[in-house]
Amino acid sequence: MLEKSTELHEKFWEIFAKQDRQKIDQFKTYMDKFAVNFNLYKDGNFIEQSLPFDVIPRIISTQEFRKIEKGLQQRVTALNLFLEDLYTDAKIVKDGIIPFEFVERAGGYLKEFVGFSPSKKIRAHINGIDLVKDSKNDEWVILEDNLRVPSGASYPLSIRDTYRKIYPDFFENLKIEPIKEYPKIITDAMNYVNTGGINVLLTPGRFNSAYYEHSYLAEKIGAELVRAHELVVIDKKVYFKNYNGKKILVGAIYRRLDDDFIDPKFFNPESLIGVPGLVEAYLSGNVALMNAIGNGVADDKGIYYFVPKMIEYYLGEEPILQNAPTYLPYFEKDMDYVMNNMEKLVIKDVAEAGGYGVLFGHSMTKLQIEDLKATIKANPRRFIAQELIEFYDEKCYLNNELVNRKADFRAYVIMGEDVKVWNCGLTRYALEEGNYLVNSSQGGGFKDTWVMEL
Amino acid sequence: MEQLLTANVASSMYWLGRYLERVELTLREIGKTYDCIIDVDKSAGTALYKKFNIDLEYTNAVDFLDKAIQGNHAGNLANLMVQARENAIISRTNIDASAFGEIIELHDFLQSLSKNYHPIDFNDIDNALSLISEIWGTHGKKGHRKYSDYFLKLGRLVEELDFQLRFNQKSDVLKTIIKDINAMIKVLNPEMRLVVDDEENMMETIYKTIDKLIVN
Numbered sequence: 191m192l193e194k195s196t197e198l199h200e201k202f203w204e205i206f207a208k209q210d211r212q213k214i215d216q217f218k219t220y221m222d223k224f225a226v227n228f229n230l231y232k233d234g235n236f237i238e239q240s241l242p243f244d245v246i247p248r249i250i251s252t253q254e255f256r257k258i259e260k261g262l263q264q265r266v267t268a269l270n271l272f273l274e275d276l277y278t279d280a281k282i283v284k285d286g287i288i289p290f291e292f293v294e295r296a297g298g299y300l301k302e303f304v305g306f307s308p309s310k311k312i313r314a315h316i317n318g319i320d321l322v323k324d325s326k327n328d329e330w331v332i333l334e335d336n337l338r339v340p341s342g343a344s345y346p347l348s349i350r351d352t353y354r355k356i357y358p359d360f361f362e363n364l365k366i367e368p369i370k371e372y373p374k375i376i377t378d379a380m381n382y383v384n385t386g387g388i389n390v391l392l393t394p395g396r397f398n399s400a401y402y403e404h405s406y407l408a409e410k411i412g413a414e415l416v417r418a419h420e421l422v423v424i425d426k427k428v429y430f431k432n433y434n435g436k437k438i439l440v441g442a443i444y445r446r447l448d449d450d451f452i453d454p455k456f457f458n459p460e461s462l463i464g465v466p467g468l469v470e471a472y473l474s475g476n477v478a479l480m481n482a483i484g485n486g487v488a489d490d491k492g493i494y495y496f497v498p499k500m501i502e503y504y505l506g507e508e509p510i511l512q513n514a515p516t517y518l519p520y521f522e523k524d525m526d527y528v529m530n531n532m533e534k535l536v537i538k539d540v541a542e543a544g545g546y547g548v549l550f551g552h553s554m555t556k557l558q559i560e561d562l563k564a565t566i567k568a569n570p571r572r573f574i575a576q577e578l579i580e581f582y583d584e585k586c587y588l589n590n591e592l593v594n595r596k597a598d599f600r601a602y603v604i605m606g607e608d609v610k611v612w613n614c615g616l617t618r619y620a621l622e623e624g625n626y627l628v629n630s631s632q633g634g635g636f637k638d639t640w641v642m643e644l
Numbered sequence: 645m646e647q648l649l650t651a652n653v654a655s656s657m658y659w660l661g662r663y664l665e666r667v668e669l670t671l672r673e674i675g676k677t678y679d680c681i682i683d684v685d686k687s688a689g690t691a692l693y694k695k696f697n698i699d700l701e702y703t704n705a706v707d708f709l710d711k712a713i714q715g716n717h718a719g720n721l722a723n724l725m726v727q728a729r730e731n732a733i734i735s736r737t738n739i740d741a742s743a744f745g746e747i748i749e750l751h752d753f754l755q756s757l758s759k760n761y762h763p764i765d766f767n768d769i770d771n772a773l774s775l776i777s778e779i780w781g782t783h784g785k786k787g788h789r790k791y792s793d794y795f796l797k798l799g800r801l802v803e804e805l806d807f808q809l810r811f812n813q814k815s816d817v818l819k820t821i822i823k824d825i826n827a828m829i830k831v832l833n834p835e836m837r838l839v840v841d842d843e844e845n846m847m848e849t850i851y852k853t854i855d856k857l858i859v860n
Contacts, residue, residue, distance in 0.1 A: 415737055432649060
């Protein structure tokens with residue numbers, strides 16, 4: 191189902207009708223030429239491929255975006271307060287708002303970090319919040335919070351430049367908000383928490399799926415792109431190893447690898463992509479890590495249920511943006527509901543990400559549902575259930591025809607001295623009609639997102 | 645202030661310079677030899693590739709182009725460009741964006757030649773050489789020279805020296821290139837200097853110097 195067309199959409203279509211559609215191929219040419227890639231491993235082979243791109247942008251009015259912005263600022267502020275509280279005083283647990291069992295069992299909770307407070311008490315520096323627009327009530331709904339290593343911002347950033355070159359008419363004639371300030375927002379946030387030294391972006395390396403993004407962002411934010419062995423920890427301080435052997439102090443690290451791999455001395459000893467001793471330097475307050483270690487607890491699918499309560503608890507405010515109606519089988523009442531309504535629910539395995547471990551009740555057989563019920567009963571904390579949100583489709587121009595595809599929206603929220611929401615984002619669309627999974631790892635593509643006013 | 649640069653990027657820039665220079669110089673030699681094979685010396689291609697320690701067999705001038713560019717040997721240009729592309733991807737934050745795009749284009753172009761059914765012709769060599777000229781041009785356009793650019797230039801010079809040793813060995817040309825190499829090394833590490841006493845082991849000496857220049 192498509193969202194009702196507005197005057198902004200009409201203006202877009204008016205200009206689109208006059209454009210040379212042959213030029214659409216130039217987007218793919220550009221992405222190939224500049225290796226704007228999202229890499230995959232398939233059957234043990236490394237495959238470099240460009241992310242499918244659709245030329246029809248998602249259009250959000252400035253007025254609507256400002257409301258989303260406020261909601262996101264509120265949400266990320268609360269999430270950051272939650273993390274800081276949880277790892278220090280844990281008042282939210284003591285006050286009975288969140289059962290400790292939920293925290294303890296969340297995969298990303300790291301009890302070894304209790305008592306540590308990072309630079310400026312900021313933990314959720316760069317956040318990707320996934321939203322959809324519900325067709326039932328025209329409201330934006332939060333589907334997921336990504337507070338560890340959210341990716342994707344480089345794709346709309348780089349495609350916008352290309353869009354302006356290929357189809358300048360849109361930008362000459364419409365009031366589309368410019369988006370170039372994203373790297374500056376990141377740099378400002380890094381500088382704010384920097385403990386003294388240079389900024390670096392830590393990548394797992396050339397064969398990571400998002401390596402293009404790592405190198406692109408490093409250049410744009412003016413940070414050195416480094417792999418683990420290009421950093422060294424001496425006396426609990428992190429140094430960048432220059433080509434000539436000189437060592438330069440590092441003050442902030444935008445890390446693009448998960449907690450488990452970041453330091454083989456502290457986490458997974460098998461990790462070849464981590465920096466030995468980094469955690470010790472971090473815990474000594476000698477370097478800032480973006481994002482903080484242990485954030486996984488806040489984007490755990492089970493903890494997601496409690497985010498509206500966090501907003502009320504920490505900020506004394508009503509949530510501006512709502513969660514999708516969610517049930518935790520851990521609670522008896524919710525378990526009964528899930529068991530009796532599984533056919534219409536979406537069941538998510540809290541340990542999975544990237545669209546994996548998501549089961550749609552309506553597309554399962556009776557036998558599959560019975561199996562799943564037994565699994566949930568045996569391990570209720572492992573699953574959440576959500577009402578299926580009938581979110582809007584977006585129009586896509588695929589294979590020379592206009593078609594409808596489900597699309598979500600990842601907003602980027604950066605916390606530095608202030609909380610800033612980038613006035614763009616990653617709109618991802620599903621590969622096939624009717625498919626609700628839009629993740630890039632599921633074959634989905636992306637669109638530009640235009641925040642526009644009349 | 646000296647530029648921050650990891651050993652990995654420094655090394656990638658150096659190798660990017662070497663591979664691109666090798667592709668360019670080889671293409672130019674192939675062009676000259678192709679002309680010679682047509683009606684002057686049918687065996688000129690074999691003699692050329694002997695200098696690269698490669699035994700190349702071909703039936704005529706057009707076949708020479710095909711075998712030289714995409715034959716199953718160490719001098720296969722499409723394979724050399726795969727290496728150049730890898731080094732460009734690793735060091736892309738230090739390469740002019742247009743030059744980076746042209747490197748990818750040259751890589752794709754040479755890959756596509758091996759997938760086409762029509763024989764490679766001289767126009768393909770011209771196209772590849774034009775792309776290389778564009779790469780050098782766009783990358784060199786930048787006003788402010790960075791340390792990473794010196795590694796690229798160093799790679800080009802070392803490759804040029806290697807070619808000169810294989811082809812001409814004119815001592816004045818060699819001396820000029822070594823002087824230029826030394827100028828690069830001085831910028832990158834003022835305390836280092838390349839000293840070549842023995843012409844026979846010249847390349848070995850240079851490699852050892854570069855190993856000291858880039859501290860892993």
